[in-house]
Amino acid sequence: MRAxxxxxxxxxxxxxRDRVPYNLVxxxxxLIGSSYLLAQLTAGQDVKIIKDLGLAATSVFGLFIAIxxxxxxxxxxxxxxxIYALLAKPISRPQFIxxxxxxxxxxxxxxxxxxxxxxxxxxxxMTWIETPAFKASWEAPGTDPALLKAMALIFIELMLVTAxxxxxxxxxxxxxxxxLTFGLYVAGSLNADLRNFEQVVDSRAAAWLARGLxxxxxxxxxxxxxTQVVHGLPVPAAYLWSTAAYGAAYIMALLLGTMVxxxxxxxK
Amino acid sequence: MSSAVHIExxxxxxxVGFWGxxxxxALDRLALSIEPGEVFxxxxxxxxxxxxTLKLLMQLIFPTSGRAEILGRxxxxxxARRRIGYLPENPYFYDYLTAEELLTYFAQLLDVPxxxxxxxxxxxxxxxxxxxxxxxxxxxxxKGMVQRVGIAQALLNEPEVVFLDEPMSGLDPLGRRDVxxxxxxxxxxxxxVFFSSHILADAxxxxxxxxxxxxxRLAAIGxxxxxAEFAVGGWELVVANLTPEALERFRPLTTRVTAIGAGxxxxxxxxxxxxxxxxxxxAATGAMLVSMNPVRxxxxxxxxxxxxEAGAAERADTPERHHAGG
Numbered sequence: 061m062r063a064x065x066x067x068x069x070x071x072x073x074x075x076x077r078d079r080v081p082y083n084l085v086x087x088x089x090x091l092i093g094s095s096y097l098l099a100q101l102t103a104g105q106d107v108k109i110i111k112d113l114g115l116a117a118t119s120v121f122g123l124f125i126a127i128x129x130x131x132x133x134x135x136x137x138x139x140x141x142x143i144y145a146l147l148a149k150p151i152s153r154p155q156f157i158x159x160x161x162x163x164x165x166x167x168x169x170x171x172x173x174x175x176x177x178x179x180x181x182x183x184x185x186m187t188w189i190e191t192p193a194f195k196a197s198w199e200a201p202g203t204d205p206a207l208l209k210a211m212a213l214i215f216i217e218l219m220l221v222t223a224x225x226x227x228x229x230x231x232x233x234x235x236x237x238x239x240l241t242f243g244l245y246v247a248g249s250l251n252a253d254l255r256n257f258e259q260v261v262d263s264r265a266a267a268w269l270a271r272g273l274x275x276x277x278x279x280x281x282x283x284x285x286x287t288q289v290v291h292g293l294p295v296p297a298a299y300l301w302s303t304a305a306y307g308a309a310y311i312m313a314l315l316l317g318t319m320v321x322x323x324x325x326x327x328k
Numbered sequence: 329m330s331s332a333v334h335i336e337x338x339x340x341x342x343x344v345g346f347w348g349x350x351x352x353x354a355l356d357r358l359a360l361s362i363e364p365g366e367v368f369x370x371x372x373x374x375x376x377x378x379x380x381t382l383k384l385l386m387q388l389i390f391p392t393s394g395r396a397e398i399l400g401r402x403x404x405x406x407x408a409r410r411r412i413g414y415l416p417e418n419p420y421f422y423d424y425l426t427a428e429e430l431l432t433y434f435a436q437l438l439d440v441p442x443x444x445x446x447x448x449x450x451x452x453x454x455x456x457x458x459x460x461x462x463x464x465x466x467x468x469x470x471k472g473m474v475q476r477v478g479i480a481q482a483l484l485n486e487p488e489v490v491f492l493d494e495p496m497s498g499l500d501p502l503g504r505r506d507v508x509x510x511x512x513x514x515x516x517x518x519x520x521v522f523f524s525s526h527i528l529a530d531a532x533x534x535x536x537x538x539x540x541x542x543x544x545r546l547a548a549i550g551x552x553x554x555x556a557e558f559a560v561g562g563w564e565l566v567v568a569n570l571t572p573e574a575l576e577r578f579r580p581l582t583t584r585v586t587a588i589g590a591g592x593x594x595x596x597x598x599x600x601x602x603x604x605x606x607x608x609x610x611a612a613t614g615a616m617l618v619s620m621n622p623v624r625x626x627x628x629x630x631x632x633x634x635x636x637e638a639g640a641a642e643r644a645d646t647p648e649r650h651h652a653g654g
Contacts, residue, residue, distance in 0.1 A: 066436040067437075074424055078424065141419070142421050148414035
């Protein structure tokens with residue numbers, strides 16, 4: 061456990077020194093700048109747009125971090141041969157994978173936390189400057205705690221994407237890993253459509269194939285509750301827990317696969 | 329007492345080609361044992377299989393067949409790695425860490441007690457000659473400095489067995505001297521040192537025993553002076569003031585005569601031609617014996633011969649020797 065923690069903290073330190081937190085500054089500037097502009101241009105929709113923008117930006121920025129750092133976590137160590145001295149230490153290969161994964165999840169957690177805080181700060185400011193009469197027209201409160209539900213699912217989705225990137229990077233090149241991860245992300249986001257594919261095609265084989273793919277590919281659309289939250293629609297706790305459990309199971313399966321492949325790999 | 333390192337029939341094939349159908353044998357049934365406290369030189373030309381062997385011992389790659397043990401434990405035993413140190417060939421570490429941070433990180437992985445960590449890191453960096461630069465990020469380090477950091481990290485856990493893959497690589501003459509002194513220091517502390525090199529002088533200065541590997545196969549093993557390959561093969565005499573008449577008299581006894589200039593010649597004698605009988609005759613002609621040395625095959629000569637032999641064997645016997653899978 062101590063080895064996993066040391067490796068994870070080292071990944072976090074690497075991402076900090078690689079200036080990953082710069083994206084947080086960009087995020088804050090984007091959010092504050094756009095809130096000012098939107099306040100000037102829109103009537104009554106500004107808070108909703110800020111929420112949309114904040115959640116979407118957290119998702120996109122997180123996605124970039126998850127994919128681009130995720131694919132380099134292992135491949136960079138192998139390419140630069142820094143893994144040689146590391147694996148000669150008393151750590152097992154599964155511990156190495158667990159540490160690398162935990163380190164990037166920690167980086168993502170800090171990112172999501174800071175982005176959430178920045179979004180609430182902007183929303184708090186908007187709430188503070190608007191009149192009570194104007195605020196009455198909002199579908200949900202400005203600093204709605206339900207936004208945290210959306211953020212929590214975004215974070216789990218990012219953890220899942222990181223696990224996908226890590227999985228591919230253990231047996232393919234960084235460019236191919238990025239392409240495969242991004243491809244799977246897109247497929248996963250559209251996965252819900254596969255569930256009902258049989259209603260739009262006549263071919264039984266195609267319907268079965270679609271059903272099979274639906275079960276194998278990650279259903280990332282399940283993690284997207286932005287619309288409900290922004291419009292103040294209820295999201296049941298049971299849905300949140302079952303989606304989180306689904307994400308955790310998928311992540312565990314991917315990490316297990318990654319560990320098995322990585323444990324058999326030769327470092328030529 | 330069990331061996332520090334024991335290798336039995338260790339073989340490694342790599343697959344090559346797009347479909348991975350052909351196999352290339354990088355290491356062929358290597359067998360050797362190293363006793364505790366030995367400084368063991370693992371010598372061979374580039375591509376001989378030295379790094380492959382070390383990677384197999386560190387389980388960075390897996391053997392096709394055969395087995396190896398370190399300190400009586402199979403090489404896959406993670407706990408046994410607490411007792412060993414390893415310097416990879418041309419090591420590379422994390423650009424964003426300082427030398428001090430890298431060693432502290434590795435010390436954590438090696439379970440060096442927190443109270444002891446700082447002192448040990450500092451002492452080792454002093455020992456390998458990294459001064460104020462220890463607080464610089466490794467991206468600013470020269471190749472030689474990275475090599476020194478690599479040596480320091482291999483010694484963090486005060487290992488019983490140290491594996492050094494080309495430890496002199498990238499070092500200047502001062503650095504090479506320091507590393508030689510360090511290896512002897514490790515020997516004096518009773519540690520086992522297994523180091524690979526392609527430089528005979530390193531082995532001659534340090535090793536109690538050597539193994540020579542060529543074309544993935546063990547070519548020779550033993551004390552350097554006792555190896556048949558390096559036994560005395562003749563004599564080389566440098567003679568001054570030798571008259572042309574005297575030279576012609578001695579020429580039939582030599583295998584080769586080389587004029588150095590101003591009446592100086594190098595006379596090469598076969599092993600059977602005892603030089604002590606010739607020396608009085610040389611003196612009788614008024615010439616002077618300047619030096620006399622035994623002629624041994626150099627490691628370089630040995631390499632060249634073995635590589636040529638391996639090449640010939642490969643041409644004659646391609647499927648079996650190097651393309652194991654055909």
